Amino acid sequence: MTQFNDSRLLLKKAHEDLVLLNKIVKDNDVSDSIFGFHAQQSVEKLLKALLSFNNIEFPRSHDLRFLLELMDGCGLGVNLEIENLCDELTPYSVTFRYDDVSGSTVLNRTFVLSEITKFYNFVKSSLSKS
Numbered sequence: 001m002t003q004f005n006d007s008r009l010l011l012k013k014a015h016e017d018l019v020l021l022n023k024i025v026k027d028n029d030v031s032d033s034i035f036g037f038h039a040q041q042s043v044e045k046l047l048k049a050l051l052s053f054n055n056i057e058f059p060r061s062h063d064l065r066f067l068l069e070l071m072d073g074c075g076l077g078v079n080l081e082i083e084n085l086c087d088e089l090t091p092y093s094v095t096f097r098y099d100d101v102s103g104s105t106v107l108n109r110t111f112v113l114s115e116i117t118k119f120y121n122f123v124k125s126s127l128s129k130s
Contacts, residue, residue: 007127010049011120017042018120025109032107036092039112040064043082043089046116046123050076053127062093078119085115 017038024030024038040062047067051058056074061067064086068078089112 007049007053010045010052011124011127014042014045014049014120014123017045018116021109021113021116025113032109033092035109035112036089036107039107039116040089040092042116043086043119044093046119047071047086049123050126062090064090064093081115082119085112085119088112 020038021035021042024035043064044062044067047064048058051067051070054074054076056070056076058067058070068083068086071078088107
């Protein structure tokens, strides 16, 4: 297990992905696989920020469902929208990044961005309570 105990750095890095997502959300020259990768990365960092903030150790993993289960096992549940978003975005960490799956899935970028923004604000608020 790895303990990355700089939840604020993870929040900052998640925000960097979120800034990029805002810039490319309507750019059709940017593929869904690239958008999805950065969306997945942002959510992964936000989950890890919450885990770290709560002193919960976690291994290196890009599996958002696994990170959610770690949180749930420690009593840190998240809402159903984030759970569904995690299931949708996990494949973008590796599968859609390196395999040719063009046309096999379409992201609702505006919805994904909206949900990540809400989650970012929730995590930021949670971390500021310390």
